Amino acid sequence: MRIVRRFCGSSVGKKVIMAVTGMSLAGFVLVHVLGNTAIYFGAESFNSYAAHLHELDPLLKVFEVVLLLLFVVHVSFGVSLFIRNRFARPQRYAVSQSSGGRTLGSVTMFYTGLIILAFIAYHLWSVSFSSRPFMTSIADLIRAHLQSPYVAGLYMVSVSAMALHLSHGLWSLWQSLGGSHPAYDTLLRRGALALAVLVGCVFVSFPILAQVWDGFLR
Amino acid sequence: MSSAITIDLILKIWRQQNIHARGALQTYTLNDISTDMSFLEMLDVLNDQLVLAGYDPVAFDHDCREGICGMCGAVVNGQPHGPETETTLCQLHMRHFKTGDTLVIEPFRARAFKLVKDLVVDRSAFDTIIQAGGYVSVNTGGAQDANSLPVSQKNAEEAMDAAACIGCGACVAACPNAAAMLFVSGKISQFALLPQGHPERRERALNMVKAMDEEGFGNCTNERECEVSCPKGLSIRNIARLNREFLKAAISLP
Numbered sequence: 041m042r043i044v045r046r047f048c049g050s051s052v053g054k055k056v057i058m059a060v061t062g063m064s065l066a067g068f069v070l071v072h073v074l075g076n077t078a079i080y081f082g083a084e085s086f087n088s089y090a091a092h093l094h095e096l097d098p099l100l101k102v103f104e105v106v107l108l109l110l111f112v113v114h115v116s117f118g119v120s121l122f123i124r125n126r127f128a129r130p131q132r133y134a135v136s137q138s139s140g141g142r143t144l145g146s147v148t149m150f151y152t153g154l155i156i157l158a159f160i161a162y163h164l165w166s167v168s169f170s171s172r173p174f175m176t177s178i179a180d181l182i183r184a185h186l187q188s189p190y191v192a193g194l195y196m197v198s199v200s201a202m203a204l205h206l207s208h209g210l211w212s213l214w215q216s217l218g219g220s221h222p223a224y225d226t227l228l229r230r231g232a233l234a235l236a237v238l239v240g241c242v243f244v245s246f247p248i249l250a251q252v253w254d255g256f257l258r
Numbered sequence: 259m260s261s262a263i264t265i266d267l268i269l270k271i272w273r274q275q276n277i278h279a280r281g282a283l284q285t286y287t288l289n290d291i292s293t294d295m296s297f298l299e300m301l302d303v304l305n306d307q308l309v310l311a312g313y314d315p316v317a318f319d320h321d322c323r324e325g326i327c328g329m330c331g332a333v334v335n336g337q338p339h340g341p342e343t344e345t346t347l348c349q350l351h352m353r354h355f356k357t358g359d360t361l362v363i364e365p366f367r368a369r370a371f372k373l374v375k376d377l378v379v380d381r382s383a384f385d386t387i388i389q390a391g392g393y394v395s396v397n398t399g400g401a402q403d404a405n406s407l408p409v410s411q412k413n414a415e416e417a418m419d420a421a422a423c424i425g426c427g428a429c430v431a432a433c434p435n436a437a438a439m440l441f442v443s444g445k446i447s448q449f450a451l452l453p454q455g456h457p458e459r460r461e462r463a464l465n466m467v468k469a470m471d472e473e474g475f476g477n478c479t480n481e482r483e484c485e486v487s488c489p490k491g492l493s494i495r496n497i498a499r500l501n502r503e504f505l506k507a508a509i510s511l512p
Contacts, residue, residue, distance in 0.1 A: 046508055051467065054477060127476075128475055128477075133364055135362045142481045142483055212479070215480045218499065218501040
């Protein structure tokens with residue numbers, strides 16, 4: 041218990057917790073995006089993917105609980121760190137100018153986090169736990185959603201925010217966990233950016249396809 | 259000798275009598291500044307003029323004026339120690355500025371660095387962190403045999419790089435979260451890499467991080483602003499090492 045308190049109470053421990061939960065959540069996003077690529081192959085293959093996923097039901101429930109826990113910890117520690125960091129500099133600078141360390145992803149980390157939080161709430165309400173009419177397949181539901189220009193726009197903004205969040209997080213987590221080496225650092229940073237852009241592009245492609253292509257999920 | 263090049267500047271300097279008084283940026287025009295001057299010499303010229311005119315001079319910290327003591331420092335146009343890389347304010351020369359430039363000069367800002375006057379801040383929070391673990395205990399007595407404590411070339415170099423920290427506080431000033439991680443990581447690294455630092459290794463990591471948090475510094479979010487602002491070029495590799503040292507110490511039983 042003393043070890044837990046010592047760990048969670050310190051700034052470095054909090055960062056490690058952010059890194060571990062962030063890594064797990066990023067892992068989920070990667071699996072999620074891979075699964076969603078079934079959309080490219082039409083309604084039948086996407087419905088079959090969803091059905092197969094639900095065959096794992098007891099396991100799926102455990103997975104959902106773990107995911108929720110990770111998410112709650114990541115968000116609550118993130119918010120508490122943000123507040124503490126604001127508190128650490130009561131008087132702002134009149135002129136603020138980056139010396140070249142910050143990136144768009146790192147500057148917007150907290151705000152993209154908030155967008156993702158709001159989006160996940162919407163996503164769970166509209167897709168995951170929606171009470172869809174009997175006989176409506178998941179593919180029909182997604183198609184109906186993404187064909188609305190508002191939903192498609194919202195979706196694109198949210199997944200772009202997530203890609204931005206990942207562009208900093210996927211590199212930052214290694215640094216927080218103590219892994220840093222000059223030989224790999226540039227590779228790691230570029231790799232994180234590339235992976236974030238790739239994930240973002242795949243997610244963004246779905247609403248775009250739904251808007252421009254009649255055969256989307258048919 | 260060729261005639262010196264001179265420039266005219268507009269300075270906006272943070273003036274604040276003490277921590278309880280209200281501060282504000284005050285504008286001064288300063289003409290005929292030689293580009294061979296250092297930034298602090300430029301401030302000396304301003305202060306001469308202020309004193310002659312019967313005003314209070316601008317208070318700023320300085321000591322060695324050769325970039326090794328860590329005493330000077332202010333934020334110039336949003337960048338600690340000004341726009342040049344790996345340069346302290348005293349080693350920043352006026353040739354890096356153009357005539358007509360406006361320079362906004364502010365003190366290092368952090369809750370842990372209490373303002374004393376104008377550009378002077380109290381950085382004794384760093385001393386508190388050092389007292390918490392930035393030392394090695396060495397038994398007195400006869401000198402040790404030469405080479406009885408072997409140190410690899412790599413470790414010696416990396417420890418020396420970490421020990422280059424002059425404790426100026428630019429990392430805190432540059433950090434969007436006013437975190438002191440680069441400073442603390444430098445001090446922890448220089449000992450963690452050498453055998454002399456090993457007996458107190460665990461306590462050092464725990465106590466220095468604890469002291470850092472208690473002093474009110476922020477948390478590292480890996481923005482890397484400290485690394486690019488550090489006048490001694492300390493790398494955030496040291497912060498990764500601090501994280502490792504802390505992790506190892508925190509999860510081991512007391």
